[in-house]
Amino acid sequence: MMTRHYEFWPKRLGTSLPVPKSTVHHNLEVTTARYPDKTAIIYYGTEISYKQLSNEVNRLAGFLQKNLGVSKGDRVALYMQNSPQYIISFYAILRVDAVVVPVNPMNVKDEVAFYLTDCGAKIAIAGQELIEHIHPSLGKTPLEQIIVATYADYAQQGLDYSIPDVVVKKRVVFDSPHMIEWEEALALGSIPNPSEAKSEDLCCLPYTSGTTGKPKGCMHTHKTMQSNIFGASLWSQHSPSAVSLAILPFFHVTGLQHLMNTPIYTGGTIIVMTRWDRDTAGKLIERYSCTHWICIATMLVDFLANPNLSDYNLKSLKSISGGGAALPKAVGEKLYQLTGIEYGEGYGLSETIAQTHMNPRDRPKIQCMGVPQFDVDARIIDPNTMIELGPNEEGEVILNGPQVFKGYWNRSEDTANAFIQLDGKTFFRTGDIAFYDEEGYFFMVDRVKRMINASGFKVWPAEVESLLYKHPAVKHACVIGVPDPRRGETVKAFIVLNEKCKENTTEEEIITWSKKQMAAYKYPRVVQFLDKLPTSGSGKILWRKLQEVQEQKQR
Known part of the structure; x- marks a missing residue:
């Protein structure tokens, strides 16, 4: 368990906190x-x-x-x-x-x-x-x-x-x-x-x-x-x-x-x-x-x-x-x-x-996750090898602590996949990529999981895509996050239309329809029609390619 952040721990507080029954x-x-x-x-x-x-x-x-x-x-x-x-x-x-x-x-x-x-x-x-x-x-x-x-x-x-x-x-x-x-x-x-x-x-x-x-x-x-x-x-x-x-x-x-x-x-x-x-x-x-x-x-x-x-x-x-x-x-x-x-x-x-x-109130760092809380063992691992990494090395955040949940409701397989064993402890895999500095402060880098953060709300592209497919004009859909000056990120949908609907369907109509189908923070604020989406040899849509193209346009 890392303790390097204890040097900057609030002086009035102990580092451990017994949880009441x-x-x-x-x-x-x-x-x-x-x-x-x-x-x-x-x-x-x-x-x-x-x-x-x-x-x-x-x-x-x-x-x-x-x-x-x-x-x-x-x-x-x-x-x-x-x-x-x-x-x-x-x-x-x-x-x-x-x-x-x-x-x-x-x-x-x-x-x-x-x-x-x-x-x-x-x-x-x-x-x-x-x-x-x-x-x-x-x-x-x-x-x-x-x-x-x-x-x-x-x-x-x-x-x-x-x-x-x-x-x-x-x-x-x-x-x-x-x-x-x-x-x-x-x-x-x-x-x-x-x-x-x-x-x-x-x-x-x-x-x-x-x-x-x-x-x-x-x-x-x-x-x-x-x-x-x-x-x-x-x-x-x-x-x-x-x-x-x-x-x-x-x-x-x-x-x-x-x-x-x-x-x-x-x-x-x-x-x-x-x-x-x-x-x-x-x-x-x-x-x-x-x-x-x-x-x-x-x-x-x-x-x-x-x-x-x-x-x-x-x-x-x-x-x-x-x-x-x-x-x-x-x-x-x-x-x-x-x-x-x-x-x-x-x-x-x-x-x-x-x-x-x-972040400690008397010593916060800007754009920083902060330091691990009472009795939290937070580590960084290589998400592929599961090997623990050191300071300033980017990897997946894993957590052991008294606030970690007991599993997903009626989803034993998802629960099993969410945890790993390390040094005799059970750790939750967050799916978030971060690093910690020499003082033990953690900084977010990216996400292993495909998630969009819109005004603090988590938006999962697969969920939005599944709802978009309910629209009769949508043949294929792929959703990514794009920068937004107000929301941090916002939702963009790339859509391939069914042939018979191309002349009668507009991007604005898809957006208006989406507002009625999903929560306000989820629906795509931006829609772009494409003739086809990039796919792998097995036919899987390559969302990362669309994300990369979008980022290149914004540079």
Whole structure:
């Protein structure tokens, strides 16, 4: 296990961190006992105390268990945007010893149906604006009941800053025996049985994508989640006085762990935003004296480009950090000049329920993954020979640590292929190419797996290609990532059309069609028609050749 980074480890912290055997839901119970009247959530003018939060968690948990029959180990889909209901739902599902399946609210009908079928969820909790995408799954997947949440129920109107349309929209009544109103569920006041969950029990199943393009559920226990909750709280100096601006989506492991679970563990306050708006963010930081802000690079670029930025007092901020894509050096310098804060980048995956690497707050490096976290053994190997490499040698990152997942849901072969043995330890193969310097800081180079990083979201070309093939005009499709000044990378599709459709199909029509078939971050922003795609002797499409040609054009 490498220790060269210990020289630059925060002086106040030990390098090892025992993981508690308590459950994630127990964190809320402890905090509520300590600070019942303290504000847990602020949502567009509405303040919710820890006592109220805990009360609503228990009432929803009682309904799930006593009225819908949810029991230990059952998977419950959580398909919603950032809101108080998301937080309540997450902890209510854990309260009845069930498993949370976070579903990206940007996913549409067929994508949602896949998740429900794959995880076997009979119950879902969804935002009302997403019902059109999940309702068709009733009767076609294991899904039987949907609890419907309306964000406007927890928000105030007429504020002096912008409120997203989805939050303003009033409650819609759905006439279906399979749809239950959020307020109706809580009003019954059912009391759940005492929790029987243990540290090693499965509790969260975030989905990622593999090289085949098929999403895979990452099995996380209370213990794997707790390791990063406790680690994040110490590394980022969270305390009961911390106020976090929560704009990264909670369905994503970074938002889930750093912006929801960590503040609840420490007793901090969460300022929840459903949609990104740079002016609203500035006002909220000033109004509530936010201390912690985790964001992606594209968000920070937009924030710093705001001509109204000087109108906001940002002096309360103590920590600004993020990951997903490297922050441009010029942007990091501008942030430091404005706030005196150095942006702290980190690295993690769905398989590690957020961070495995983070930059020390008092000694960060720009465009750097950071150093391995508490008890993380991170190494670089040659991906072909599996031989361990040394400083400044590029190879695949492999990880051993308490936050590493237990495997992929119902995918034993994929699970077996994801791990290797080295020096008597089991390591997870990340598929990411990196190196570490003489001081033990890791730097990303490339990816073994074929993945596009669009605004911090992982887009797997094979998945996009499979959806494109549903278009009747598409004969062949190949998807690559291309540089984008705002998103970091964006999706480009090379398409060969069926002969009979060539005269009646345009590139713009393919893009418009794609918007309706897949999540907003996935659909190709650029489409180029070709007469043929490069192929190998066996007929396999050579995507790397298209990538190389594209890169040559941009030089």
